[in-house]
Each structure stands twice: as C-alpha cells, then as structure tokens.
Amino acid sequence: MTQGETVSTTFAKSVAEGIAGSLSGVDAELARRYPGDPGTRQPVHTVYVPADVITPETVGEWGRSALALLDAHAPDAGALADVLGMDTALAGPVHERIRAKLRREPVEDLRIDFEDGYGARPDDEEDAAAARAAQLVAAACSQGADGPAPAYAGIRMKCMEAAVRDRGIRTLDIFLTGLMEAGGLPGGLVLTLPKVTYPEQVTAMVGLCEEFEKARGLTPGRIGFEIQVETTQSILGADGRATVARMIDAADGRATSLHYGTFDYSASCGVSAAYQAMDHPAADHAKAVMQVAAAGTGVRLSDGSTNVLPVGDQAQVHDAWRLHHGLVRRSLARAYYQGWDMHPGHLPTRYAAVYAFYREGMERAGERLAAYVGKAGGDVMDEPATARALSGYLLRGLDCGALDVEEVAAASGLDRAELDRLAGR
Known part of the structure; x- marks a missing residue:
C-alpha cells in the first residue's frame, strides 16, 4: 500500500462517538484523580524539631553542628569515601557539595512538632508555642530571613483522635491565624496531620481548611496538608479494604504527601523495638501500598527515619553514618525521594547519599535523554514515560544542589526549560 492510498474501514463514525460519550465520565475522573506530579520542588528530607526548643537560630545551628561533625569524623573526600564505601572520584564533588549545602541550606523542610516530640502541655503553654511558631515560620519564609532558611516550613499538629482533637484544632487555628496576621500564608507552608486511622479524619481536616479559607477570604484549596501513615488502619481498614487510596480521595485534592512513620507503624504491627526500622518487611509492605495508592495522583511520598544517632566516639559515629547512608540509598532506589532526619548528625549522610545518587x-541519564530527544537510538530504547522519569531525576538533582545546570546541559544537551517540558511540569 502506498502513502496517500485510501484504506478500508468498517466502523461508522458514530461508533467512536458513542464510545467517547460512554467514557466521558471516566475521562473526567481520570483527569481529576490522576493529575500527575505537581511539577514543584520536593525536599529531600523533613527535620522535626519540638515546638518548645525551636528558635530562630535552629536551622543555622543544625548546619553548624553537622559541619563540625563532618570536620571531626570525615574531614576530606578520602575519609568520606572510606567511611561510606564511596568511589573516591565521586566522593570529591560530593564532599564539597555537602559542605556548601550545610552552610547555605542545611534544612530543606522544617516541621515544628506539637505531637509526639512535644507532648501534652497546659493549654496556655501550647497556645503561646503555637503563636511563636507562626512568627518563626513567617520570618523563616520571608525574603529577608537572616541566615540559612528552609524552603518549606510548618507544623505537625496533634491528631484527630478524641483525646487530643480539640487541642490540635486550636493549635492549627492559632498558627494559621498568626501567619495571616504576619502577612499571609507563605508559599512554602506545610501542615502535617499525624496518626490518621480513618478517611473521615482526613475529611475533618479538609473541613477545617475550608472554614479557615472562607473566614480569611483565601482562595478555595489554598491550604493543603500531609497525611502521616503511622497506624495499621491507615493501610488496611477493619473491613479488609485498603485505606490509603480512600484517604487520598477524602482529602479532595488537598493531600500533598504521604509520610511513613517508622516507629509508630512498626509498633502498631507488634514489631519489637529492636527491630523497628525503615527496612523491616512490615515497613516495606506499608510503603509499597502507599506508593501504588499515590501513583499518578500528585501526592508525594516520604520515608521515615532511623533513631540511631551519630554520637559518641568516631567508631560509633561512623557506624551510625553507614546505617543512615545505606537506608537513605535504599529509599532512593525504591523511589522514596524524601525522608525524615532526627539529628544534625544525619545531615552529612543524608546529603552524601542524595548527592551520590x-x-x-547523571551522565547516563543525560545520554539517554539526548538519544530520546534526537531519536538517535543507542543501546536502550526509551519510551515517553521513561523520558519523564529521566528528566525528573535530573531535575531533582538540580533542586537539591547535587547537580549544576551547566553539567546537566553538557550531559544531556538540554536546558532547564526543556527538562521541565519532558518531565511534564
């Protein structure tokens, strides 16, 4: 058959039109439920600091403490390579970038904690702490912030369970009201709803957001929140149905991410304290369910943390670093690009793992993207979905400081705008 020759068909035009009509509802539902990645920066970690100890200097202090620990226990690239088993050629730029990051932006996402890290306090004390948290976040997110500031900041309130519900709602109200009085909700605001067990608790949080937006004249949908997966009920409900997808649905477009809570979830599964960890089979199951439920929805994922701290003598610090580094690398390989850090000493190995990853x-991803764009073939034939993943990989590296625009352009032949387009941003 030659080009331009008429082909024979059997279906009348009305057949395709009829199918389009019958699937129009499905088309709309797919677009609503699965909008894809939001195309914004995702922090590589979240740092939790109890509300009673947070100060305007906390982020800078974490950076200085982490840098001092690095100087003491891995002062140069060779030492870092020895501790973490990293290739020496890779360790050079990684070590240099870690040092720069700890000075410039040691914490990417700061959460002021009013839940487990804070506990039960007299109402007047928590009221004052919530008002102070609003002032700190407003100052940290302002253009004129003194010292290193996180790109994202907010609070973790108490959960929606009956015993602490009213207190959590009041803290949220004081905090958001304080931000409005300080100039409005910052672009990097993040709220965390912990210990969710039923989708109805997510619906309640949506109701609070809606009420605040109406009262303050904000655009509907302006306030989003993270959902913490810390209970067995958040994975499998009493009726035997998977719960995570129902929670995302209940959030009505406001869920920004799902955060796995290592220790609460492990404990709820009956895992002994000595075996509660990010790589336990119970954790892997929960995170696999979270991953499938969130895929395509625009809701991002965050892994948990390790409670093994890099403190003590050099051998203890190195052991803790190797553990943390390995866990972070494991998460990255499993497409969990964010996690929690509980101590300044976790920052060097967080960035070591992320930057090395x-x-x-970078070079291989750049080569594959260049071949895809130029349709030059090569030893791997990539599809559009893989091109999106490759460009997303390079963009995440750029966002956190692991890569520079110039070296990515040299590897791929693409600038930032072209990468954004391929990634669907």
Missing part, C-alpha cells in the same frame, strides 16, 4: 547517574 544523582551524580553517579
């Missing part, structure tokens, strides 16, 4: 794959 992006730097060691």
Whole structure:
C-alpha cells in the first residue's frame, strides 16, 4: 500500500462517538484523580524539631553542628569515601557539595512538632508555642530571613483522635491565624496531620481548611496538608479494604504527601523495638501500598527515619553514618525521594547519599535523554514515560544542589526549560 492510498474501514463514525460519550465520565475522573506530579520542588528530607526548643537560630545551628561533625569524623573526600564505601572520584564533588549545602541550606523542610516530640502541655503553654511558631515560620519564609532558611516550613499538629482533637484544632487555628496576621500564608507552608486511622479524619481536616479559607477570604484549596501513615488502619481498614487510596480521595485534592512513620507503624504491627526500622518487611509492605495508592495522583511520598544517632566516639559515629547512608540509598532506589532526619548528625549522610545518587547517574541519564530527544537510538530504547522519569531525576538533582545546570546541559544537551517540558511540569 502506498502513502496517500485510501484504506478500508468498517466502523461508522458514530461508533467512536458513542464510545467517547460512554467514557466521558471516566475521562473526567481520570483527569481529576490522576493529575500527575505537581511539577514543584520536593525536599529531600523533613527535620522535626519540638515546638518548645525551636528558635530562630535552629536551622543555622543544625548546619553548624553537622559541619563540625563532618570536620571531626570525615574531614576530606578520602575519609568520606572510606567511611561510606564511596568511589573516591565521586566522593570529591560530593564532599564539597555537602559542605556548601550545610552552610547555605542545611534544612530543606522544617516541621515544628506539637505531637509526639512535644507532648501534652497546659493549654496556655501550647497556645503561646503555637503563636511563636507562626512568627518563626513567617520570618523563616520571608525574603529577608537572616541566615540559612528552609524552603518549606510548618507544623505537625496533634491528631484527630478524641483525646487530643480539640487541642490540635486550636493549635492549627492559632498558627494559621498568626501567619495571616504576619502577612499571609507563605508559599512554602506545610501542615502535617499525624496518626490518621480513618478517611473521615482526613475529611475533618479538609473541613477545617475550608472554614479557615472562607473566614480569611483565601482562595478555595489554598491550604493543603500531609497525611502521616503511622497506624495499621491507615493501610488496611477493619473491613479488609485498603485505606490509603480512600484517604487520598477524602482529602479532595488537598493531600500533598504521604509520610511513613517508622516507629509508630512498626509498633502498631507488634514489631519489637529492636527491630523497628525503615527496612523491616512490615515497613516495606506499608510503603509499597502507599506508593501504588499515590501513583499518578500528585501526592508525594516520604520515608521515615532511623533513631540511631551519630554520637559518641568516631567508631560509633561512623557506624551510625553507614546505617543512615545505606537506608537513605535504599529509599532512593525504591523511589522514596524524601525522608525524615532526627539529628544534625544525619545531615552529612543524608546529603552524601542524595548527592551520590544523582551524580553517579547523571551522565547516563543525560545520554539517554539526548538519544530520546534526537531519536538517535543507542543501546536502550526509551519510551515517553521513561523520558519523564529521566528528566525528573535530573531535575531533582538540580533542586537539591547535587547537580549544576551547566553539567546537566553538557550531559544531556538540554536546558532547564526543556527538562521541565519532558518531565511534564
């Protein structure tokens, strides 16, 4: 058959039109439920600091403490390579970038904690702490913030369970009201709803957001929140149905991410304290369910943390670093690009793992993207979905400081705008 020759068909035009009509509802539902990645920066970690100890200097202090620990226990690239088993050629730029990051932006996402890290306090004390938290977040997110500031900041309130519900709602109200009085809700605001067990609790949180928006004249949908997966009921309900997808649905577009809570979830599964960890089979099951439920929805994922701290003598610090580094690398390989850090000493190995992950794959990702764009073939034939993943990989490396625009352009032949387009941003 030659080009331009008429082909024979059997279906009348009305057949396709009829199918389009019958599937129009499904088309709309797919677009609503699965909008894809929001195309914004995702922090590589979240740092939790109890509300009673947070100060305007906390972020800078974490950076200085982490840098001092790095100087003491891995002062140069060779030492870092020895501790973490990293290739020496890779360790050089990684070590240099860690040092720069700890000075410039040691914490990417700061959460002021009013839940487990804070506990039960007299109402007047928590009221004052919530008002102070609003002042700190407003100052940290302002353009004129003194010292290093996180790109994202907010609070973790108490959960929606009956015993602490009223207190959590009041703290949220004081905090958001304080932000409005300080100039409005900052762009990097993040709220965390912990210990969710039923979708109805998510619906209640949506109601609070809606009421605040109406009262303050905000655009509907302006306030979003994270959902913490810390209970067995958040994975499997009493009726035997998977719960995570129902929670995302209940959030009505306001859920920004799902955060796995290592220790609460492990404990709720009956895992002994000595075996509660990010790589326990119970954790892997929960995170796999979270991953499938969130896929395509625009809701992002965050892994949990380790409670093994890099403190003590050098051998203890190195052991804790190797553990943390390995866990972070494991999460990255499983497409969990964010996690929690509980101590300043976790920052060097957080950034070591993240930076090595992006730097060691940059050249190959760039080559594959260049071949895809130029349709040049090569030893791997990539599809549009893989091109999106490859460009997203490079963009995440750029966002956190692992990669520079110039070296990504040299590897791929693409600038930031072209990467954004391929990633669907």
